[in-house]
Structure formats: structure tokens, C-alpha cells
Amino acid sequence: MKLVKKAFLLLLSLVLIVAISACSFGGSNKETIRVSEVTRSIFYAPFYVAISQGFFEDEGIDLELTTTWGGDNTMTSLLSGGADVALVGAETTIYVYAQQATDPPINFAQLTQTDGTFLVSRDQLDSFEWDDLKGSTFLGQRTGGMPQMVGEHVLKQHGINPHSDLNLIQNIDFGNIPSAFASGTGDYVQLFEPQASLFENEGIGHIVASFGTESGNVPYTVFMAKQSYIEKEEEKLIAFTRALTKAQLWVDEQPVDVVAEAIVDFFEDTDVELVAQVVDRYKSQGSYATSPLLQPEAWENLQLIMDEAGELPQQVDYTELVNTSIAESVLK
Structure with missing residues (x-):
């Protein structure tokens, strides 16, 4: 009887192992x-x-x-x-x-x-219109990257030529863009999170628009x-x-x-x-x-x-x- 019980328990263990292995890829x-x-x-x-x-x-x-x-x-x-x-x-x-x-x-x-970037204004604005960017200094992302391509696409959608209607700065390395803005460069900047929210929380800048919302899927x-x-x-x-x-x-x-x-x-x-x-x-x-x-x-x-x-x-x-x-x- 003990041998039968041991055999049964061994068989049950094998069945459970097979069942568990079948529940997830790779077992x-x-x-x-x-x-x-x-x-x-x-x-x-x-x-x-x-x-x-x-x-x-x-x-x-x-x-x-x-x-x-x-x-x-x-x-x-x-x-x-x-x-x-x-x-x-x-x-x-x-x-x-x-x-x-x-x-x-x-x-x-x-x-x-x-897109995951946001338009941040140095000044707190009562209201924002895209035309407010004309004549401003805009601290953008590096040429050829998706953030900059999306940024330019959105500006053009709003009737703004990024290379003639504003002073576009694109020669700052990605990692240094936030610090450049914080030190006084630019009236507007295109930033990823969490830097955009952090600047807003600290009063360094104010989020006025989302490039992700503006550019679509x-x-x-x-x-x-x-x-x-x-x-x-x-x-x-x-x-x-x-x-x-x-x-x-x-x-x-x-x-x-x-x-x-x-x-x-x-x-x-x-x-x-x-x-x-x-x-x-x-x-x-x-x-x-x-x-x-x-x-x-x-x-x-x-x-x-x-x-x-x-x-x-x-x-x-x-x-x-x-x-x-x-x-x-x-x-x-």
C-alpha cells in the first residue's frame, strides 16, 4: 500500500510540474x-x-x-x-x-x-497663442531628432516658420538644454518630462502647450x-x-x-x-x-x-x- 501511495504521489508531482510549466512561456x-x-x-x-x-x-x-x-x-x-x-x-x-x-x-x-515634449515659457502667461512665439528666442532640440522634427511640424501647423519667424537655437546638447534655459537662455524651450513639470513647480518656467497633443498619434x-x-x-x-x-x-x-x-x-x-x-x-x-x-x-x-x-x-x-x-x- 505504501508503494502504491508513493507511486501516486510521484505521478501527482509530475502532473503538477507539467501543468505549471504550461502556464508560462519557457516554464x-x-x-x-x-x-x-x-x-x-x-x-x-x-x-x-x-x-x-x-x-x-x-x-x-x-x-x-x-x-x-x-x-x-x-x-x-x-x-x-x-x-x-x-x-x-x-x-x-x-x-x-x-x-x-x-x-x-x-x-x-x-x-x-x-511626442513626449512640452512647450515651456519663461514668463507666466494669462493666455497663450502660438503667434506669441514669433520674434522670440526658442530653445529647441537637436536637428534631426524626433523631438525637433515634431516641434517644427507643430510650429508650421500654426503658421510659424521656425527658421525665419523666431530665433531658433539648436546647437546645445540634449542633456544641457534644461540648464541652458534655467540659466537664462531663451524665451521658450521644448522639454521632456519630468524637467518640464519640475521647472513649473520651481517657478523657472510654465508649461503652455503639449507637442504630443498638437502632433497627433x-x-x-x-x-x-x-x-x-x-x-x-x-x-x-x-x-x-x-x-x-x-x-x-x-x-x-x-x-x-x-x-x-x-x-x-x-x-x-x-x-x-x-x-x-x-x-x-x-x-x-x-x-x-x-x-x-x-x-x-x-x-x-x-x-x-x-x-x-x-x-x-x-x-x-x-x-x-x-x-x-x-x-x-x-x-x-
Whole structure:
């Protein structure tokens, strides 16, 4: 009888092990995915939520995250094999494709769907009109980057020629733009969060407009992988995207203070109250994508903005550089 009981318990243990293994991608043996992110930003909140809330772990993914600080560095990391997945602007895939890459990066999941910058005025204004910019000194982003391309696109939409209707400054490094404005350079500046809200809280500047709201949906930040990696590791990327989608919906449903608490550990020396303030601003304007599926209209808007800025090397069809099957598989 004891032998029968032992055999039964052994069989039951094996059944439980098989059942547990079937619940998540990769089972007890975690599958490693190396991700290079272009910068560390509250703009990427759903991604950090997927990490902090264990959504990647639930899918059997051991995520290795590296911040590579800059689009060029991030793309180099991906193309050289230093990363499996890159989190960076979708425009980079067009640049690489135009260079006749044999194994081009393909966009497979969208994270943010608007520009993430804000127009900050040095003076507190009773009201703001875009014409107020004419004749002013405008501290913009670097030439050729998505923030500057979006900025110029929005100015043109409002009848402003950025190169003749204002004094446009573009020769300051990205990391030094906030300090340049704080030290007195410019009447207006284009800033990412949390710097925009921090300046407003400290009385250094005042947010008067959102470039994200003004420019519409655009695949501003996406996850991409080389075509060969997608072909070889599609199931792994489906699991990755499934975890991301859970996080996107979680961020959309949770109060901003709960989201802030979930990601604050990713931002040393940033108060949770400021993180919540930024999350609220991005959520309220729909910057966080609630679906990983990159839409054709957003892709066309991206190319329109690049073309207007004179930075589009060639028109690239949506189907060439966007993989929809991974996101569609998750959304089913």
C-alpha cells in the first residue's frame, strides 16, 4: 500500500510540474531577452510596470535591461548583437532600412503613441497663442531628432516658420538644454518630462502647450528586433508582447499614484509625487499606448513629419518595417 501511495504521489508531482510549466512561456527555465532602452524616462512607464509587477516573469522571461543613452548607441547595440530588442524611436528603422541593411530592425510593439515634449515659457502667461512665439528666442532640440522634427511640424501647423519667424537655437546638447534655459537662455524651450513639470513647480518656467497633443498619434517609441531574430524567436517575442500588453492595460486602469509607486524605484532622486504628476500628464493626453499594435495611420504621420523636416531618406511601406502578427497574436 505504501508503494502504491508513493507511486501516486510521484505521478501527482509530475502532473503538477507539467501543468505549471504550461502556464508560462519557457516554464521554470527562464528565457533571457536583452533589451537596450534609448534613455530612462517616465514616458516609458508601462515598460517599467511590466518589470516591477512581474508580468515578464509570469511569461517566463528573464529581462536584462541596459540604458544606452542615445538613438545611435541603441541602434548600434541592436545591430551588433549586443541586444535582442531595442526600445527607441521608429524613425531609426527607416534610417537603417534606407542604408540597404540586409537584416533590418523591424518594429513589433508600440509603447508610446505621441511626442513626449512640452512647450515651456519663461514668463507666466494669462493666455497663450502660438503667434506669441514669433520674434522670440526658442530653445529647441537637436536637428534631426524626433523631438525637433515634431516641434517644427507643430510650429508650421500654426503658421510659424521656425527658421525665419523666431530665433531658433539648436546647437546645445540634449542633456544641457534644461540648464541652458534655467540659466537664462531663451524665451521658450521644448522639454521632456519630468524637467518640464519640475521647472513649473520651481517657478523657472510654465508649461503652455503639449507637442504630443498638437502632433497627433505617432509611433514615438517602439520595441524592435532584427528581422532574423523575429523569425527565429517569434514565440519569445509574443510572450514579451503579452507581458507588455498586460502592463499597458494596467497603467490605463490604475490611479496615477499607484502607477507612480510601481515605477518610482527606476528613478533615483525623483520624488514619487513628481513621478505621479508626470504620469498624470502623459495619461491625460494619451501618450501611453494601450495596445502594442502600431497603426498604419501613425506610421504615415511619422513619415509626414520626417519629410517636412527634410529628414526622410525614402518612403517606406508600413508592411516593410512593421510586424503586426506578434501584436495581433497577443490581442486575440
